[in-house]
Amino acid sequence: MNMKPEVNAARLLASVADFAAIGATPAGGVNRQALGVEDRVARRLLAERALARGFSVFQDEIANLFIRREGRDASLPPLLIGSHLDSQPNGGRFDGALGTLSAFEALEALADAGVETDHAVEVVAFTNEEGSRYAPGCMGSMAFAGAGALAEWQSIHATDGPVLAEELATTLAALPEAKMRPIGHAISAFVELHIEQGPILEREDVPIGVVTAVQGTKWLEVTFSGKAAHAGTTPLEFRKDPMSAAVAAIASLQSAIMPTDPDARLTVGRIAAEPGSINVIPNSVTFTVDIRHPDAATLAVIERHVRDECEAASARWDCELAIKQRVDMPPGRFAQSIVEAIENSCERLGLKSRRMVSGAFHDALFVNRVAPTAMIFVPCRDGISHNEAEFVADHHMISGARVLLDVVERLGANSKAFRSTSL
Structure with a gap:
């Protein structure tokens, strides 16, 4: 047969x-x-x-x-x-x-x-x-x-x-x-x-x-560290607010990466604030960034953009910045x-x-x-x-x-x- x-x-x-x-x-x-x-x-x-x-x-x-x-x-x-x-x-x-x-x-x-x-x-x-x-x-x-x-x-x-x-x-x-x-x-x-x-x-x-x-994939863990303070009594000029830094960086990245490159992917999938109290300016904010692209050189450029935006936000809000790479998978x-x-x-x-x-x-x-x-x-x-x-x-x-x-x-x-x- x-x-x-x-x-x-x-x-x-x-x-x-x-x-x-x-x-x-x-x-x-x-x-x-x-x-x-x-x-x-x-x-x-x-x-x-x-x-x-x-x-x-x-x-x-x-x-x-x-x-x-x-x-x-x-x-x-x-x-x-x-x-x-x-x-x-x-x-x-x-x-x-x-x-x-x-x-x-x-x-x-x-x-x-x-x-x-x-x-x-x-x-x-x-x-x-x-x-x-x-x-x-x-x-x-x-x-x-x-x-x-x-x-x-x-x-x-x-x-x-x-x-x-x-x-x-x-x-x-x-x-x-x-x-x-x-x-x-x-x-x-x-x-x-x-x-x-x-x-x-x-x-x-x-x-x-x-x-x-x-697509190649990079996972970054970004942490902004500022100073915990009372939400009601701390004026803007006295704040070292890591949440403001994180929000500014994320908003800038979301508007700059995917809209300009149909092959690019950028996702913030997890965000955490410490101490996590409703009436306390956070001491630190950590979020993840998942970036993907089929071209290795372009992926590296996107990663550099993420780091630059985070550094700019850190300086604007007088916070310390730490970025850890969790995954680096080439295309x-x-x-x-x-x-x-x-x-x-x-x-x-x-x-x-x-x-x-x-x-x-x-x-x-x-x-x-x-x-x-x-x-x-x-x-x-x-x-x-x-x-x-x-x-x-x-x-x-x-x-x-x-x-x-x-x-x-x-x-x-x-x-x-x-x-x-x-x-």
């Missing part, structure tokens, strides 16, 4: 529903945080389905889960596809899971059709992409690509208390059927399907986004060859596509450091994600899975075809 592989739409949609039941929330989302009980249940279900199909199951020391369908030539590095299974505390049922389950559907479709590939094809569910229970996010893919070390994270406490090392050991022990392998192994390429988490595809009525890059530009392979699949399937840059970071950003990589986006309703209201229409899920399967068939079918699309 050697037929044309086809996505089994009913099977894929049922699979998405089955996994959405693991950690389901009353409002229709999921709470399946990394290395928790629900995460372990999802990993087991995926592993059991893989073993039932005769696929091999592996895990590494950081609990990245791999499902392997062998190829004709064991000497060739495998083609890797997949995403993650963990969610935000009140996340949606599609973020991460759709990419992992679409990848597994591709593996099943190849097996159903009896299609042999030269390269083995592996599905991966990376550990802790979200970073909601343990920070930083993308631990599994960072470790896989050598961008972070497990030893540095072992003592980190979860938001609900447990140390990472303990939950990791429990998670690994809960799946003894999975053979252990070292962290990181050679792969021929990586393709990740994901929901867009933005409104562009839906607004333009385009079913497939071909992701060419991931990732995906392999042109894999981008073109995805576009070619869209053309073969008669699906409209557009190139786009991802504003969120994904596991693909890190895997891109060690192998040719690109991403497939599908639309989500109103661009809503990290929210229980997150929704992807059935036909968009099926279209994304069909494109992924076609890409996998082309890249994995024979080594010559892959080499013709490699970097």
Whole structure:
């Protein structure tokens, strides 16, 4: 038997529903945080389905889960596809899971059709992409690509208390059927399907986004320190008011960065005042700044602008200033060859596509450091994600899975075809 592989739409949609039941929330989302009980249940279900199909199951020391369908030539590095299974505390049922389950559907479709590939094809569910229970996010893919070390994270406490090392050991022990392998192994390429988490595809009525890059991200923590004083008795000329400094800096940045550059992103997501009393001028105000841009040089210019504006506000309000950098993640530009392979699949399937840059970071950003990589986006309703209201229409899920399967068939079918699309 050697037929044309086809996505089994009913099977894929049922699979998405089955996994959405693991950690389901009353409002229709999921709470399946990394290395928790629900995460372990999802990993087991995926592993059991893989073993039932005769696929091999592996895990590494950081609990990245791999499902392997062998190829004709064991000497060739495998083609890797997949995403993650963990969610935000009140996340949606599609973020991460759709990419992992679409990848597994591709593996099943190849097996159903009896299609042999030269390269083995592996599905991966990376550990802790979200970073909601343990920070930083993308631990599994960072470790896989050598961008972070497990030893540095072992003592980190979860938001609900447990140390990472303990939950990791429990998670690994809960799946003894999975053979252990070292962290990181050679792969021929990586393709990740994901929901867009933005409104562009839906607004333009385009079913497939071909992701060419991931924006670079910098997180800064800004603290203005002034002098606490009575709100009613302290005239303006006697105030060293860090709140006024913070408000001035934030207002200036909000009006200067994004309005002048459509590719730029600037977000103040958290702000705290001390002592936090209604009738006391704060002693200090701390806020976070998330800046993003697909161009590294421009991102550096934006960071300099943030620092300059904060220094000016500090001087104006006679406050001390401290800025700490919490995250510095350079942009990732995906392999042109894999981008073109995805576009070619869209053309073969008669699906409209557009190139786009991802504003969120994904596991693909890190895997891109060690192998040719690109991403497939599908639309989500109103661009809503990290929210229980997150929704992807059935036909968009099926279209994304069909494109992924076609890409996998082309890249994995024979080594010559892959080499013709490699970097």
